[in-house]
Amino acid sequence: MEPIEIGIYVSAAMLVLVILGMRVAFAAGLAGFVGLVWLRWNGFDYDPDRFWKAVEISTKIAGLTPHSKVSAQVLSLIPVFIMIGYLAYYAKLTTALFEACKRWIAWVPGGLAVSTVFATAGFAAVSGASVATAAVFARIAIPEMLKIGYNKQFAAGVVAAGGTLASLIPPSAILVIYAIIVEQDVGKLLLAGFIPGMFSAIVYGSMIVGIAMIWKNVGPPVSGFTWKERFESLPPALPIVAVVVIIIFFVYNPFGDAWGTPTEGGAVGAFIIFLMALYRGMRWAQLKDALLDTAKLTVMIFSIIWGVLIYVRFLGFAELPDAFADWITSLDMAPIAILICILLAYAVLGMFMDAIGMLLLTLPVVYPAVMALNGGELVSAADSAFGMSGPMCAIWFGILVVKMAEFCLITPPIGLNCFVVAGVRDDLTVQDVFKGVTPFFLADAVTIALLVAFPGIVLWLPSLAG
Amino acid sequence: AEAMATEWNVSVWGKRRAFTEHVEKIAELVSEKTNGEFTMNVSYGGLSKNRENLDGISIGAFEMAQFCAGYHRDKNRVITVLELPFLGVENLEQEVAVSKAVYAHPAATDEMAQWNAKLLMTSPMPQYNLVGTGEPRDELAEFDGMRVRATGGLGQAFEAVGGVPTSVTATEAFQAMESGVVDTVAFAQHAHLSFGTINEADWWTANLNPGTVNCPVVVNIDAYESLSDAEREALDSSVDEALDHYLANYAELLERWDSVLEEKGVQKVEIAPEVIEEFRAKAATPIRDAWIADMEGQGLPGQELYDLVVKTLEEAKAGGS
Amino acid sequence: MAGSAAVLEDSSLLSKLDRWLLPVERFAALLSGLAIFSLMFLAAYSVTGRKFFASPLAGYVDYIEAAMPVIAIMGVSYVQRDGSHIRMDMLVGALKGRILWLFELISVLLMLLLIVFLTWGAWEHFDRSFDCARPLCSRDSSIDIGIPIWPSKLVVPIAFAVLTLRLLLQTWGYGRAFILGLENPVAVPMTLTIAEQARIEAKALEGAD
Ligand code: NA
Ligand code: NA
Numbered sequence: 001m002e003p004i005e006i007g008i009y010v011s012a013a014m015l016v017l018v019i020l021g022m023r024v025a026f027a028a029g030l031a032g033f034v035g036l037v038w039l040r041w042n043g044f045d046y047d048p049d050r051f052w053k054a055v056e057i058s059t060k061i062a063g064l065t066p067h068s069k070v071s072a073q074v075l076s077l078i079p080v081f082i083m084i085g086y087l088a089y090y091a092k093l094t095t096a097l098f099e100a101c102k103r104w105i106a107w108v109p110g111g112l113a114v115s116t117v118f119a120t121a122g123f124a125a126v127s128g129a130s131v132a133t134a135a136v137f138a139r140i141a142i143p144e145m146l147k148i149g150y151n152k153q154f155a156a157g158v159v160a161a162g163g164t165l166a167s168l169i170p171p172s173a174i175l176v177i178y179a180i181i182v183e184q185d186v187g188k189l190l191l192a193g194f195i196p197g198m199f200s201a202i203v204y205g206s207m208i209v210g211i212a213m214i215w216k217n218v219g220p221p222v223s224g225f226t227w228k229e230r231f232e233s234l235p236p237a238l239p240i241v242a243v244v245v246i247i248i249f250f251v252y253n254p255f256g257d258a259w260g261t262p263t264e265g266g267a268v269g270a271f272i273i274f275l276m277a278l279y280r281g282m283r284w285a286q287l288k289d290a291l292l293d294t295a296k297l298t299v300m301i302f303s304i305i306w307g308v309l310i311y312v313r314f315l316g317f318a319e320l321p322d323a324f325a326d327w328i329t330s331l332d333m334a335p336i337a338i339l340i341c342i343l344l345a346y347a348v349l350g351m352f353m354d355a356i357g358m359l360l361l362t363l364p365v366v367y368p369a370v371m372a373l374n375g376g377e378l379v380s381a382a383d384s385a386f387g388m389s390g391p392m393c394a395i396w397f398g399i400l401v402v403k404m405a406e407f408c409l410i411t412p413p414i415g416l417n418c419f420v421v422a423g424v425r426d427d428l429t430v431q432d433v434f435k436g437v438t439p440f441f442l443a444d445a446v447t448i449a450l451l452v453a454f455p456g457i458v459l460w461l462p463s464l465a466g
Numbered sequence: 467a468e469a470m471a472t473e474w475n476v477s478v479w480g481k482r483r484a485f486t487e488h489v490e491k492i493a494e495l496v497s498e499k500t501n502g503e504f505t506m507n508v509s510y511g512g513l514s515k516n517r518e519n520l521d522g523i524s525i526g527a528f529e530m531a532q533f534c535a536g537y538h539r540d541k542n543r544v545i546t547v548l549e550l551p552f553l554g555v556e557n558l559e560q561e562v563a564v565s566k567a568v569y570a571h572p573a574a575t576d577e578m579a580q581w582n583a584k585l586l587m588t589s590p591m592p593q594y595n596l597v598g599t600g601e602p603r604d605e606l607a608e609f610d611g612m613r614v615r616a617t618g619g620l621g622q623a624f625e626a627v628g629g630v631p632t633s634v635t636a637t638e639a640f641q642a643m644e645s646g647v648v649d650t651v652a653f654a655q656h657a658h659l660s661f662g663t664i665n666e667a668d669w670w671t672a673n674l675n676p677g678t679v680n681c682p683v684v685v686n687i688d689a690y691e692s693l694s695d696a697e698r699e700a701l702d703s704s705v706d707e708a709l710d711h712y713l714a715n716y717a718e719l720l721e722r723w724d725s726v727l728e729e730k731g732v733q734k735v736e737i738a739p740e741v742i743e744e745f746r747a748k749a750a751t752p753i754r755d756a757w758i759a760d761m762e763g764q765g766l767p768g769q770e771l772y773d774l775v776v777k778t779l780e781e782a783k784a785g786g787s
Numbered sequence: 788m789a790g791s792a793a794v795l796e797d798s799s800l801l802s803k804l805d806r807w808l809l810p811v812e813r814f815a816a817l818l819s820g821l822a823i824f825s826l827m828f829l830a831a832y833s834v835t836g837r838k839f840f841a842s843p844l845a846g847y848v849d850y851i852e853a854a855m856p857v858i859a860i861m862g863v864s865y866v867q868r869d870g871s872h873i874r875m876d877m878l879v880g881a882l883k884g885r886i887l888w889l890f891e892l893i894s895v896l897l898m899l900l901l902i903v904f905l906t907w908g909a910w911e912h913f914d915r916s917f918d919c920a921r922p923l924c925s926r927d928s929s930i931d932i933g934i935p936i937w938p939s940k941l942v943v944p945i946a947f948a949v950l951t952l953r954l955l956l957q958t959w960g961y962g963r964a965f966i967l968g969l970e971n972p973v974a975v976p977m978t979l980t981i982a983e984q985a986r987i988e989a990k991a992l993e994g995a996d
Contacts, residue, residue, distance in 0.1 A: 021879035022894045023872035030901040055904075060525040063908010067943045069516045070859040071852045073634070079823040080830070081856050185641055250645070260834050261645055263851075267830030291820030292813070295862045299819065300873055302859035303866070316512030317475070346958070354873050378481075414877065517930075521915060540921070540928035540935070613843050617930055630843045633930045764921060 001042050007318030010035035014311065014361075024357040025307035032310035033062045039317050065313055066306040073263065074179075074186055075305075080266040081171035081300040084243070085127040086290040087270060090277035094136045096236035097122045102144075103230045106222035110212025112148065112218050113158045114205045116141040120162030121201040124169035126273060130409055134163025134417040138424035152220045154211075156428050157436025160417040161204060161444075164406040167355070168197030170247050171266055173301065174356060174405065176369070178398045180305075181363045184391065187251035187262045188412040188462040193394045195461055198404065200447050207443045239276045243269040252465040254379070301356060307359040315364055324365050325372040335373045335385035339397075340452070342366060343404055350408025351415075359401060370397050392459050399458045400451060407444045410437045472697055474689065475528035476508045477518040478750065480636065484656035484719050485589055488512075488712035489532060489683060492587075495704035496697070504697040520684070524581040529689040532589060534681040536618025541581070543761060547771045548680035550752035550757060553779065555678065558713050559787035561590035565680060567778040571757035583684040587705045590712070590728065591654040593675035593755035594620055597667035598650035599643065602735040604671075606744050615639050616652040619722040619757075620677050624652075636661050640720050643667075654678065656716065657725050664726065669733040673744065676749070689695060794869055797974045801963070805956055805974035809868060811949060816862035822854050844931035853934065856942040864950040870976025872876075888965035891975070895961055899954040902947055909943040916940055 014031035018024055036058035044050040088094070101122065108114055120137055127133050136157045137198035145155040167174045170190040179186040212218045240253050250265025259265065282290075315321055331338060373375050374393040375384040387391055409417040418433040451457055476493065478486050486508070493506035514522040516775075519531040520541055535545045548568055555561050565588035568574055578585055594616065596603070603609060610628030614621070621631030634642040640662040642648045649665045658664040693701065727734055754772065761768025796802045829851065833844040866872055879890055916927035917937040925935035957975050964972035971977070 017897070018875055019878060020894070021874055021876055021890060022897060023867075023874045025872055026898040026901055029905070031899055033901055057526050059904045059908040060911050061522070061527045061907050061908070063910070063949055064518060064521055064525075064858055064912040066905070066909060067856055067912055067940050068515050070855045071939065072855065073848045075640070075855060075859070076826055076830075076851050080826060083823055083827065142912075187641060187645065205876060240875055259646070259838070261642070261647055264830045264834045267827045268834060270827045271831045287816070292816055294823055295816045295820035295858075296866055296871060298818070298823065298858060299860070299862040299866045300871060303863055303872060306859070313513070316509060319512075352877055357873050357875070448943045521912065524915060525911075537930055538927050538936075539933060540925045541916075611842060613837070621931060625845075631931045632843065632848065634848060637967050 001060055003039055003042070003318040004036060004320055004323045006042060006276075007010050007315060007320035007323075010038065010318075011320070014035070018137065018353075018357075018361070023303075024354070024361070025303035027307075028048075028304070028311040028361060029307035032307075032312070032314040033058060035314035036061055036317065037309070039314065044453070050272070057209075061313060062310045064179070065310045069306055069309045070302055072180075075176075075302075076249075077186060077263045077266055078173050078301060079294060080097070080263065080270055081173050081176065082297050082301075083290070083294045084270045084273055085132060085265065086294050087277050087282075088123070088126040089136070090280065090282040090286055090290060091239065091270065091273050093126060093237065093240055093273070093276070093281050094119075094140055096233070097240060098137070098140050098144075098191060100233040100237040102222065103225040103233045106225075108209055109221055110219045111149065111221040111223075112141070112145050113155070113208045113212070116145070116158050117162045117201055117204045117208065119163075120159070121165045121169060121198065122240050124166040124197060124267070125240055125247075126171070127166045127361055130163045130166045130406060131164045131416055131420050134160055134420045135424055137162060138421045142421075142425060145219065148220060148222065151436070152428065153432045153436035154218055156418075156421050156433040157438070157440055158208070160410050160415070160421045160433055160437045161440030162201075163417045163420075164409050164444075165197050166192040166200055167402055168200065168399070169403050170244075172268070172402070174359065174402055175355075176262075177301070177305070177356060177400065178359060178363070178402060181308075181360060182367045182394055182398065184394045184398070186389075188465055189395055189398055190262055191248070191251050191464045192399050192458050193402070196399050196447075196451055196458055199450075200444070201459055203443050204440060211439065212262065216232035230413050234438060239272055242272055246272070252461070254427060254464070269297045272372040286292055289430045303359055304360050308364070311361075312364045318379075321365050322369045325369040327373045328369040338373060339370065343400060343452070346401055346404040347408065349412070350405055351411055351413060354416075355402075355408065367394075367397070373405060386455070388455055390457065392455075392463065396451075396455050396458050400448070403444075403448055403451065407441075407448065410441055410444070472503070472504045472675075474504075474506045474530055474726060475513060476506050476530040477513040477519050477522055477528045478508060478532045478599045479511045479519075480493050481510060481660065484712070484716050485591070485654075486532070487589060487715045487739055488589065489530075489722060490706040491531045491711040492701070492704050493707045495707055496700045499700035499704065500697055503776040504693070504700060520581050520583060523583045523684055523686050526582070526686055526688065528686070530586070530683065530685045532681060532683045534679050536616070536621070537680050539618060542577060543764065543766060544568070544571070544620060544771065545585075545680055545682065547757070547768075549619035549677060550750075550754050550772070550775075551677040552675075553775060555593070555779060556783070557787070558590040558716060560710060560782045561592075561678065562588060562713070562750065562787065563782040564775050564778045565590065565682070568681065568771065571767075571771060571774060573643045574645075575769065577766075578684060579687065581684075582687050584687050585781055586683045586685050586701075587709055589681040589683060590709070590716075591656075591678050591681070591714075594652040594654055594678050595671045595676075596650045596652050596673050597643075597658055597663050597670045597732070598664065599668050602669040602671075602733060603650065604735050604741065605740055606738050606748075607707075611694060612648045612650060613648045614652060615642065619753060620652055620679065622753050623676050623745075626749040626753060627745060639663050640666060647664055652676070656719055659719075659726065664730055666734060667730070667732050669735045670727060672734045672736055674737050674745075675747070689752070792814065793977050794975065795971055795977065797973050799973060801956065801959055802973040805868075805960075808864075808949075808956065811866035812862070812868055812953070815946065815949065816865035817863040822850055822861075826854060826858070836884050843889045846929070846934070849929035849931050849934055852929065853936070853939045856939050856946075857967050860943055860946045863946050864953045867950060868976070879937060884970070885965055885968050888961050888969075888972070891959065893962040895954055895957045899951065899958060900950050902954060906944050906947040906951055909940075909947055913937055913940040913944055 010031050017027040037054050040054035080102045098119040101119040106115045142155050175189050179189045245271050247265040249300045305400045375385050377390040381389045411432050421431045422433050471729050497505050513528050517537045519533040535542050539546050569585040612629045613632045614624045614629045617633050632648050639651050643666045758768035833847045837843040918926040923935045927936045960975035
């Protein structure tokens, strides 16, 4: 049998296991391990005497992968980013942010909803996880909106959608994971997420203002804050600004040499938030909880990483990614049309799958194909299909798939952010939240179309960084 | 099933570059010589991480692989003799000669046999000169506190004059330099080109010549022994040809080097002989003596290996290479 | 994404073993958390030393790489205990009773199969780097400061061995639930609907701010 055939059968079997509910990390690891055995025994012509030899070699290959693959300095970004998010709760940054946004921008039509969007965007700068952001703001922002007569469904939709911003605006665990899987510069990817994240927030904000101007009962403006009150709201939210500035300056300093690596930026940011949390009353008991929670989420993510990398090792021996890339580039379709089909496939897949699992399972095969579609890893902008160099295409595609994955957090049937918001609020059903999030869902579709049509939105900042 | 076609998997990393040309060439040659009966499938990172290539050979995951001694000196103590600073190797031909002599020493073959590996050939590289940003560092005092990407004996050499080896992998070197994690990067010319450090650099030391890194290509012993006589003959006889191809290819690259520097606006820094002498005095002898003592302490013929390198190098220089 | 779920307890031997293993797992996870915490200090220390005192930390990268297996793998069993490893639960979420336990049982048995082999393979990886005839028993060392790598490699088979025990207990738990047709079996994570998970996740954050 040809190695590629084995690659296809094993990949199909893995997807079945995932759909049947096997834990993603272990389904991928098992597929990789069984695939390695099959491939090896196939090479031995299915000689029964050499079956155990095939098992032994495959066991050793699979067994060295978890240690080999997680022992990388760049991966230490993921736990640090996760920890920042947990410490931020104890630093009470969420309420501070919401209060500041309210005092400064709630005077516009639909003001409180707009404030919520920008507060979630701000919180995104200390949180790598979308779901957590949605859960926190469901408790802070929804009651205030309801108090002044907001439509309940709309208020819920604002929070569910705002939560999705956390994965684009750095720090973002998912962007780090993308960078590692495709072996691209983490710093540039994080930088690239910043403008599309803010862009998404602005699209949400403008849409809310528009809606509020057409339907007066959606949400009245909130005014009457004095400048004194406004300035007083800033200091408690200040650490967020510090963290944003630090992480960005560690990756790209417009005035000179960057300060260091993203990991160091994340660590210094975490340290500031940690001091803030201590100041706000965090003690050993809370710290221990935060550390356990951080460890738990870290392990969940890393298990998928090493599991999938065992599968990727098998794919390397089966030469499947090359074959898929050859097939994609041989299609008689415009490259941009193929790219849009790939993004739509992610939209469908994302309705049913967790974002991290989805990206990790598909990227080893899809990413080389997209790069080949553009003309190869080293293609120059002039010779490429999408009008950008290989490394820039890697960044652009990364932002697109992460935005797709975020989009899926608010789409039915299992848009997780909507479930979380409904879970926090006893007076809301999931249907309510899905109804309220519909305009944001449309706004996201527009955002994605714009990011596809105008890659400059994504690529401008990273291209400055050289 | 007899007379089956033999297909070897070969694990290397990065992209195809001057550093992998002998591997590509040997794959081409054995296939030609055996009429396609014996083929090699060269994989750039698909089969293993570079630091686990020796493990992969030991397991039998693939049949041939390339690795660098400095990545993991405890895995390959013997051949680290070739990474000692200031050995005085002047060109790639001499580098081939000393590597060949050490690879043939029983201590080296024994140690590699523990990994089920047989040393096939070296990947000769010129001296690892520095690139850096800002003002050229051309005095020893300027090496104090300098974060330098330099592995193995080279790292120790810079440490001896106050430097701090900070060894990100080759692929991260560019980012590390750009972000200021390291001040300088020691690489061979092909790597300065391939990994983009030359694009970030302001200067390059033309004559510091502190030493180089040793990166052998090895084969799995079982796989090697199960080759047919014709296949083994095809492989063995291709080593010198493959190395000749590598040297010719690298020579072209070196010829281009000055124009590359000019094009990228990189200043060629000539270090004063007395500075180099001072560096050598601080780094060469103490590190060599410490290395020999360490090896002898572990029951390895450190002195003998070092003497072998010195003698072979003298012969090579006398022989005109 | 599957959030954490409740694990029921009673006075049976199975439940006792479950509660006996839990502190071991929690300790392992806490080690992971502490390693992450020290990562923060290490990076902060390194960057301060470099920026302000021109004395960078030697071996910074080596230390981080050595800590990563503790961070990434040590807590693997703690996460499995309450069923938090990510999965797609559209299908299993809709199942109930025996058929659900059968699905879970098969899934856990497949995991057990994988982890037994991975424990073996990870041990072999450790073993290749470990040779006590040498200084510090080291047959594989880090790139800059040459510290032995075997301790960091040993973390993996230890973590997987604990996970093997956990999976054996879960096999027992699901097998028992399947055979006896139990409604609320002990020592296994109870499957929750997405809505229930979301509520628990939200509650977990409640105490936080
Ligand atoms: Na974020
Ligand atoms: Na509800």
